[in-house]
Amino acid sequence: MTACTSPQNAPSQEEVLYQVSTIDALLAGDFDGEVTYGDVRKQGDFGIGTFNGLDGEMIQLDGEVFKIRSDGNVYPVPDSTRTPFAAVTYFEADTVLSLSGPLSFEELFVLIDSLISTENIFYAIKITGEFEYVKARSVPRQSKPYQPMIEIVKTQPTFEFQNVRGTLMGFRTPPFMKGLNVPGYHMHFITEDRKRGGHVLASTIEQATLSIDYTSAFHMVLPNSGSFGQIDLTQDKQAELEKVEK
Amino acid sequence: MTACTSPQNAPSQEEVLYQVSTIDALLAGDFDGEVTYGDVRKQGDFGIGTFNGLDGEMIQLDGEVFKIRSDGNVYPVPDSTRTPFAAVTYFEADTVLSLSGPLSFEELFVLIDSLISTENIFYAIKITGEFEYVKARSVPRQSKPYQPMIEIVKTQPTFEFQNVRGTLMGFRTPPFMKGLNVPGYHMHFITEDRKRGGHVLASTIEQATLSIDYTSAFHMVLPNSGSFGQIDLTQDKQAELEKVEK
Numbered sequence: 001m002t003a004c005t006s007p008q009n010a011p012s013q014e015e016v017l018y019q020v021s022t023i024d025a026l027l028a029g030d031f032d033g034e035v036t037y038g039d040v041r042k043q044g045d046f047g048i049g050t051f052n053g054l055d056g057e058m059i060q061l062d063g064e065v066f067k068i069r070s071d072g073n074v075y076p077v078p079d080s081t082r083t084p085f086a087a088v089t090y091f092e093a094d095t096v097l098s099l100s101g102p103l104s105f106e107e108l109f110v111l112i113d114s115l116i117s118t119e120n121i122f123y124a125i126k127i128t129g130e131f132e133y134v135k136a137r138s139v140p141r142q143s144k145p146y147q148p149m150i151e152i153v154k155t156q157p158t159f160e161f162q163n164v165r166g167t168l169m170g171f172r173t174p175p176f177m178k179g180l181n182v183p184g185y186h187m188h189f190i191t192e193d194r195k196r197g198g199h200v201l202a203s204t205i206e207q208a209t210l211s212i213d214y215t216s217a218f219h220m221v222l223p224n225s226g227s228f229g230q231i232d233l234t235q236d237k238q239a240e241l242e243k244v245e246k
Numbered sequence: 247m248t249a250c251t252s253p254q255n256a257p258s259q260e261e262v263l264y265q266v267s268t269i270d271a272l273l274a275g276d277f278d279g280e281v282t283y284g285d286v287r288k289q290g291d292f293g294i295g296t297f298n299g300l301d302g303e304m305i306q307l308d309g310e311v312f313k314i315r316s317d318g319n320v321y322p323v324p325d326s327t328r329t330p331f332a333a334v335t336y337f338e339a340d341t342v343l344s345l346s347g348p349l350s351f352e353e354l355f356v357l358i359d360s361l362i363s364t365e366n367i368f369y370a371i372k373i374t375g376e377f378e379y380v381k382a383r384s385v386p387r388q389s390k391p392y393q394p395m396i397e398i399v400k401t402q403p404t405f406e407f408q409n410v411r412g413t414l415m416g417f418r419t420p421p422f423m424k425g426l427n428v429p430g431y432h433m434h435f436i437t438e439d440r441k442r443g444g445h446v447l448a449s450t451i452e453q454a455t456l457s458i459d460y461t462s463a464f465h466m467v468l469p470n471s472g473s474f475g476q477i478d479l480t481q482d483k484q485a486e487l488e489k490v491e492k
Contacts, residue, residue, distance in 0.1 A: 016465075024422055025366075118475030120271075121468050175480040176270055176425040216468040219262075222367050224462050229364030234421040 016217040017122045017171070018043035019087045021228065022180045026050070026085040027240055028231045029146035034223055037065050038079030040086050043219075046124055048170050048188045049086025051077075054152065055141035057199045059190045060088055061126075061167060066190060068197045070140035072159040074190065084223075087171060087181060089124050093211035102132055103205040109185050112172065115212065122215040123172040125187070129208025131168070134161040134189050136198025149244045158201065165192035168203055178238060180220065182245060201246060262463040263368045263417070264289035265333045267474065268426045272296070272331040273486055274477045275392035280469055283311050284325030286332050289465075292370055294416050294434045295332025297323075300398065301387035303445045305436045306334055307372075307413060312436060314443045316386040318405040320436065330469075333417060333427060335370050339457035348378055349451040355431050358418065361458065368461040369418040371433070375454025377414070380407040380435050382444025395490045404447065411438035414449055424484060426466065428491060447492060 020035045031054045040047075041063065049058040056069040058077070065077040095115060103111070108127070116123060137158045139149075170187035177183055190197035222228065266281045277300045286293075287309065295304040302315040304323070311323040341361060349357070354373070362369060383404045385395075416433035423429055436443035468474065 022422055120475050120477065120479055121470075176268055178425065179422040180426075216470050218464075218466045218468070220464045222462040222464070224367075229366050231366065233366055 015215050016219050017087055017089045017215050019181060019218065019220045020049070020083055021085050021223055022220070022233070023085065023182055023241065024179045024233050024237050025228055025231055027149045027237050027244060028233070029148050030223070030226070030228050030231055031084050031142055031146050032226055033082050033084035034225060035083055035221060036079060037077050037081045037083060040083060040088055041065065041079070044088030044090050046091035046126070046169070047086060047088025048186065049083050049088070050139070052082045052084060053141045054139050057138045057188055057197070058083065058086060059169065059188045059197060061169065061190060066194060066197070068138050068190070070138045070157050072136070072138060072157065072196050072198060074195050074197060089213065089215055091124055091126060091213050094214045095212040097210045099127070099129070099205055099208045099210050101205040101207060105200070105203045108203070108205060112210070112212065120174050120176070122174065122218065124213040124215055125170055125172060126211045127168040127205065127208045129165065130206040131161065131164050131166060131208070132204040132206045133202070134164060134166070134168070134200060135159070135202040136161070136189050136200050138198045150240050153244050159196065159198055161191070161196065166190055166197070168200060179233070182241060186245065261461050262465050263333055263335050263461050265427060265464065265466045266295070266329055267331050267469055268466070268479070269331065269428055269487065270425050270479050270483050271474055271477055273395045273483050273490060274479070275394050276469070276472070276474050276477055277330050277388055277392050278472055279328050279330035280471060281329055281467060282325060283323050283327045283329060286329060286334055287311065287325070290334030290336050292337035292372070292415070293332060293334025294432065295329055295334070296385070298328045298330060299387045300385050303384045303434055303443070304329065304332060305415065305434045305443060307415065307436060312440060312443070314384050314436070316384045316403050318382070318384060318403065318442050318444060320441055320443060335459065335461055337370050337372060337459050340460045341458040343456045345373070345375070345451055345454045345456050347451040347453060351446070351449045354449070354451060358456070358458065365418070366420050366422070368420065368464065370459040370461055371416055371418060372457045373414040373451065373454045375411065376452040377407065377410050377412060377454070378450040378452045379448070380410060380412070380414070380446060381405070381448040382407070382435050382446050384444045396486050399490050405442065405444055407437070407442065412436055412443070414446060425479070428487060432491065
């Protein structure tokens with residue numbers, strides 16, 4: 001394992017995590033947003049999220065936006081496609097590290113925790129290489145009236161990949177972002193051939209490169225219309241979130 | 247009481263609440279920030295906050311930044327002055343209303359609550375006119391090692407104003423912003439002659455104009471250095487916040 005760390009950059013326009021809506025609104029079933037992926041693309045080249053109607057898992061990698069539907073397959077995303085929740089940034093690696101596995105999902109997080117000096121900022125995380133195993137899920141497109149996410153994920157399709165090349169990516173978010181985003185790690189996966197992927201539930205890294213981008217600014221755009229204004233967002237949904245994310 | 251309401255604007259660059267650090271970091275005693283008021287002034291013309299060393303209460307009104315020190319007097323703020331916590335926006339009234347009192351602090355909040363259709367976005371609030379009564383506080387400049395705010399406010403100087411002209415101003419913040427900002431109302435006051443003011447604990451409006459600016463985007467800049475990274479921000483400080491703010 002060899003480390004190559006650059007000093008943390010001064011804050012710039014590009015060191016911003018841009019977010020559409022809040023995770024608690026998504027948990028509550030607020031699945032139709034106003035912001036298009038054309039707009040999201042202007043705010044970053046790297047990120048994760050979902051689509052209106054909860055139509056799959058989103059990955060943005062090297063600027064390109066991909067949709068992983070509930071069949072586990074990747075579909076293109078026109079600029080006009082809208083999102084109820086997404087988080088993106090311009091990815092600029094501050095730390096790059098070679099990883100030799102086998103390294104489980106949990107071991108990966110312990111490793112990253114040991115590399116960072118504080119959990120009070122955001123980290124964009126990209127791991128590209130060979131994976132012994134990846135277990136991912138996606139969610140089926142919903143019809144109205146929408147159910148809370150905790151109901152939907154009870155029957156979520158999951159996919160398992162063995163000995164696959166691809167990118168595991170997402171964010172580590174500070175604990176005080178509870179309610180707005182997912183505190184801790186939230187990771188998606190896409191295969192190297194950009195054909196399969198999903199929201200990651202487990203993985204084993206074989207050999208990969210880990211890149212971390214330190215991000216200390218946050219920009220959130222809340223919905224101006226739709227059902228967002230009517231949702232009760234006063235409750236702590238942490239327990240619900242853990243069931244939905246794992 | 248006459249109402250004059252314009253339709254809610256589409257989101258624009260100016261409909262952003264810009265914030266330095268988090269309220270929980272301030273509660274924990276993280277009183278030295280990096281961001282200057284020269285920088286803050288570029289992000290809005292209206293807002294509230296504090297200064298490095300917790301040296302008083304900040305009001306930004308019509309672009310000008312004022313410091314209200316623990317003697318209750320107003321001091322100028324050079325661009326080089328730094329802040330550990332501030333929240334500002336470009337104020338553009340979406341709703342304007344004439345108020346005839348007497349109207350207490352609590353009655354004012356009930357009134358504003360009845361005017362807004364959702365508590366899930368931010369509101370900048372400005373009330374200019376005649377006040378029968380205002381009770382305000384400020385905080386004395388601290389020396390290191392800094393104490394948590396809950397200790398400091400135990401001996402905070404308070405000031406009472408009778409029959410005074412001035413501006414009561416601040417924000418209504420969504421409940422899901424707990425930990426980042428003050429959920430609900432957070433108001434400061436400055437007299438018309440810009441000589442006195444503070445963080446408001448109570449008020450009675452006699453005759454005034456209420457302006458509300460609907461704000462649905464949020465931009466937060468977290469500290470890159472200093473003690474921020476070492477603070478434990480995993481705990482719920484809501485009870486502590488209520489003691490500090492009231």
